Amino acid sequence: MYDTINxxxxxxxxYVCLTVFLVGSWFRFDRExxxxxxxxxxxxxxxxxxxxxxxxxxxxxxxxxxxxxxxLTPIWVFDALGIGHGFKQIMAIIVGGLAGLACLVGIxxxxxxxxxxxxxxxxxxxxxxxxxxLLFAQLLLGLATIPVSMGHLDGHEMVRFxxxxxxxxxxxxxxxxxxxxxxxxxxAHLFLGMTIFLVFPFTRLVHVWSAPIWYLGRRxxxxxxxxxxxxxxxxxxxxxxxxx
Numbered sequence: 001m002y003d004t005i006n007x008x009x010x011x012x013x014x015y016v017c018l019t020v021f022l023v024g025s026w027f028r029f030d031r032e033x034x035x036x037x038x039x040x041x042x043x044x045x046x047x048x049x050x051x052x053x054x055x056x057x058x059x060x061x062x063x064x065x066x067x068x069x070x071x072l073t074p075i076w077v078f079d080a081l082g083i084g085h086g087f088k089q090i091m092a093i094i095v096g097g098l099a100g101l102a103c104l105v106g107i108x109x110x111x112x113x114x115x116x117x118x119x120x121x122x123x124x125x126x127x128x129x130x131x132x133x134l135l136f137a138q139l140l141l142g143l144a145t146i147p148v149s150m151g152h153l154d155g156h157e158m159v160r161f162x163x164x165x166x167x168x169x170x171x172x173x174x175x176x177x178x179x180x181x182x183x184x185x186x187x188a189h190l191f192l193g194m195t196i197f198l199v200f201p202f203t204r205l206v207h208v209w210s211a212p213i214w215y216l217g218r219r220x221x222x223x224x225x226x227x228x229x230x231x232x233x234x235x236x237x238x239x240x241x242x243x244x
Contacts, residue, residue, distance in 0.1 A: 003180065009191055011176035014168045017198040024201025025209060052109030059103025060135075063142070066096055070158070071165040085155025092158065097146055104139045111136055131203040134196055141189040148183050161186070 070092055078088060111132050114120050149157060160178055167175025179187065200206065 006180040007176050009176075010164065010179050010187075011173070013191075014194055017194040021197040021200050025206055028201050028206060029209070048109055048113050052106045052113065055102045055106030056110060057106070059099045059101075059106060062099035063096060063103060066092065066099070071162050072169065073162075074166065075159060075162055085159055086153055087155075089149065089153055089155040089158045093146055093149055097143065100139055100143045104136075104143065107132065107136050107139060127199075127203045131196075131199065131205060134192065134199070138189070138192045138196060141185065141192060145183075145185050145189055148185055157182070157186070161190075 070088070078085070114124055114129060114132060152158075160182065164175055164178045167178065179190065196205075
């Protein structure tokens with residue numbers, strides 16, 4: 001039974017999540033383009049949103065690209081560059097830890113804002129709140145892996161997860177066995193990470209596909225008018241931002 005559960009979660013579940021992630025994203029873009037947005041509420045609690053959004057996005061980008069490069073780069077590439085597994089493990093702990101803390105502070109601000117501001121909460125969907133809580137839990141799990149990783153500074157655990165991730169993408173049927181006896185905190189982190197890919201197409205996270213990098217240098221403004229204001233008499237000018 002133990003092997004069966006591991007086989008299902010780390011052998012089959014990744015393909016279910018990736019299939020839903022890709023097909024679901026394409027279907028939503030093709031059929032529901034008007035829902036392809038972040039659902040901005042930036043005019044409410046603007047300062048808290050700006051701090052939270054910036055810390056969250058900076059942290060999550062570092063974490064995401066760190067995971068992609070760290071897990072999917074073939075091991076022989078690091079060996080050829082003379083980068084030892086132990087050194088890679090230590091860098092992952094330091095960089096990932098700092099980025100994780102920044103991201104955690106950011107998402108804590110965003111979650112507090114969304115749950116405890118009546119106006120924002122009333123305009124939030126179940127998916128809006130659920131995805132924030134999922135990301136919050138995943139960050140906590142990720143940070144919780146650091147003390148465990150400190151006991152494996154030889155990089156053995158890092159190689160184990162690299163082998164698993166690359167085996168999934170190269171469709172190796174028995175690669176689930178590599179992580180079957182991993183520490184439970186790592187397995188929980190992997191499972192929740194895959195689950196986020198599973199729910200991705202049904203949440204505001206789809207805006208990631210749009211990659212609005214150009215927003216960083218944008219100087220445009222959004223004109224906001226009060227009810228009943230005449231055309232051409234704006235009551236406020238607010239910089240447009242890829243807000244949470």
